[in-house]
Amino acid sequence: MADMIYNFFYWLFGIEIYHFVAVILSVLLVALPVLLAVAMIVWVDRKVWAAIQIRKGPNVVGPFGLMQSFADGLKVFLKETIVPAGANKFLFLMAPALSLIFGLVGWAVLPFAEGYVVSDLNVGILYLFAASSLAVYGVIIAGWASNSRYAFLGAMRSAAQMVSYEVSIGFIMLTVLMVAGSLNLSEIVLAQKSAGLFGFNGYFLTPLMPMFFIFFISALAETNRAPFDLPEAEEEIVAGFQIEYSSMSMALFYLGEYANIILMCGVMSVLFFGGWLPPFDWAPLYYVPPALWLFFKMFIFFFCFSWVKASVPRFRYDQLMRLGWKVFLPMSLIWVVLTSAYVVFIKHAAG
Amino acid sequence: MIIAILFYVFAGTAVFSAAMVVFSKNPVNSVLFLILAFFNASGLFILLGAEFLAMLLIIVYVGAVAVLFMFVVMMLDIDYANLRQGVQKYLPIGMLVGGILMAEMILVGGTWSFSEGRNDVLASKTPILSDVDNTNAIGNILYTDYIFLFQLAGLILLVAMIGAIVLTHRTREGVKKQKIHDQVRRQRDDAFEAVDVKSGMGLK
Numbered sequence A: 001m002a003d004m005i006y007n008f009f010y011w012l013f014g015i016e017i018y019h020f021v022a023v024i025l026s027v028l029l030v031a032l033p034v035l036l037a038v039a040m041i042v043w044v045d046r047k048v049w050a051a052i053q054i055r056k057g058p059n060v061v062g063p064f065g066l067m068q069s070f071a072d073g074l075k076v077f078l079k080e081t082i083v084p085a086g087a088n089k090f091l092f093l094m095a096p097a098l099s100l101i102f103g104l105v106g107w108a109v110l111p112f113a114e115g116y117v118v119s120d121l122n123v124g125i126l127y128l129f130a131a132s133s134l135a136v137y138g139v140i141i142a143g144w145a146s147n148s149r150y151a152f153l154g155a156m157r158s159a160a161q162m163v164s165y166e167v168s169i170g171f172i173m174l175t176v177l178m179v180a181g182s183l184n185l186s187e188i189v190l191a192q193k194s195a196g197l198f199g200f201n202g203y204f205l206t207p208l209m210p211m212f213f214i215f216f217i218s219a220l221a222e223t224n225r226a227p228f229d230l231p232e233a234e235e236e237i238v239a240g241f242q243i244e245y246s247s248m249s250m251a252l253f254y255l256g257e258y259a260n261i262i263l264m265c266g267v268m269s270v271l272f273f274g275g276w277l278p279p280f281d282w283a284p285l286y287y288v289p290p291a292l293w294l295f296f297k298m299f300i301f302f303f304c305f306s307w308v309k310a311s312v313p314r315f316r317y318d319q320l321m322r323l324g325w326k327v328f329l330p331m332s333l334i335w336v337v338l339t340s341a342y343v344v345f346i347k348h349a350a351g
Numbered sequence B: 001m002i003i004a005i006l007f008y009v010f011a012g013t014a015v016f017s018a019a020m021v022v023f024s025k026n027p028v029n030s031v032l033f034l035i036l037a038f039f040n041a042s043g044l045f046i047l048l049g050a051e052f053l054a055m056l057l058i059i060v061y062v063g064a065v066a067v068l069f070m071f072v073v074m075m076l077d078i079d080y081a082n083l084r085q086g087v088q089k090y091l092p093i094g095m096l097v098g099g100i101l102m103a104e105m106i107l108v109g110g111t112w113s114f115s116e117g118r119n120d121v122l123a124s125k126t127p128i129l130s131d132v133d134n135t136n137a138i139g140n141i142l143y144t145d146y147i148f149l150f151q152l153a154g155l156i157l158l159v160a161m162i163g164a165i166v167l168t169h170r171t172r173e174g175v176k177k178q179k180i181h182d183q184v185r186r187q188r189d190d191a192f193e194a195v196d197v198k199s200g201m202g203l204k
Helices: A004-012 A017-052 A068-078 A089-109 A122-136 A136-145 A149-180 A186-193 A209-221 A248-273 A285-286 A292-312 A319-349 B001-021 B028-045 B052-075 B080-110 B118-123 B132-144 B149-169 B180-185
Strands: none
Touching: A004 A017, A004 B001, A017 A248, A017 A292, A068 A248, A068 B028, A089 A122, A089 A136, A089 A248, A122 A136, A122 A149, A122 A248, A122 B052, A136 A149, A136 A248, A136 B028, A136 B052, A149 A186, A149 A248, A149 A319, A149 B052, A186 A248, A209 A248, A209 A292, A248 A292, A248 B001, A285 B149, A292 B001, A319 B118, B001 B028, B028 B052, B052 B132
């Protein structure tokens, strides 16, 4: 019987069933910890805001309030899902699911250590770019399907904002991949070994440094985080595209949003800070497990995300567009030209 | 086996969703079916081993073009009853144009044959997949043999963009615009004046 299943499977898929099971397991091994990390990172987020505003933050449920996110999750799960009468029911319920799916798919190509990646794609960086550019659909579809003016305004803002900042994100990725000479994320990380000043692993202490800052700000805009949280600006359009959502359908938006934010932190560490490599090219640092270095870097970036949210006021819409199209786009375009000149005339000429 | 099954799934869904783009009553549904068609086309590219083209299709068409389509289509206020009447009125002309196109395509397809040098073309230039990944392969051919055509395509897009901006740009009166450099350059003396006001006199 087992033989029959094995043979049928081999005939159908052209791979051994063990291989298939291993792939499924590796997907679960990444996706489940990501969801758990989302729950914990929400707690970190709230604690950081609380500390900056001299409050205590969540401290009741569990030790240090650690279980707060799970309590919130349970509460939300027990609520009723309400679908507005004039809404397009199918799209209304599909939007939050899409938002979570596009928040999770990008994790498939993020390398946690050398060889520790679900799918070591040749075009990993393009895949990441595609995944992050698809995240806008959850928001747009939600806004349209809700059949509400506030939700629609939120969706319109989101569409314009994400499309604008994607352009400069694309150019920044281009500069990095030109210097690294590969589209594969693992190779990009390995190319960064002692690339910076003082044996720094990563492109941060190199002329690519300004690109990192632009990438960080664009990542804030791409994930709809403050100060670019116009799609859900409470004071103007109540909750934007989320206004009609309740219960789990709302929670899925949050899960997707935070999964995307942590992914962006990971992308920043992989593109500019040497991913799983230790910060400096110094032998004793390599004894620390490589994944820990990646998590450490991601955590630092996430702290910056919360720090920004707690301290920077929201941009106005025209300021947002001006920053994206008139400041970031020309700057990153100039950097692409300069970087390609460097790669052709200096790096290749030197051998 | 799975490749064959996936091919029929992708191809079938692509054709179905392409048909639904035309037949959906709601234009937003049309755009969503268009996106589904793009996704399936990119799946077909992956089956061919062209992962670079597959990713570009998703990034450019789904991530940018379709978002803008959606943006525009959602803003349209469409009166469906009116649209129905239009169908009755324009159906003969539409049928005529469609019929001519169909006839032309059948004529072209019926007389189509492989060119004589086909085998030479197939035998040349294609690098081995394991040696060169297809990003490199496309780059090598696009920036050497086809560089002028590539640049020309870029220029056409630039002209189209400039044309669209020139046609739609208008200068509006009475718009308040933020001038950041003016704000930054503003000194204390521009905005603030200390006046010594005598008691009971008030300001003039």
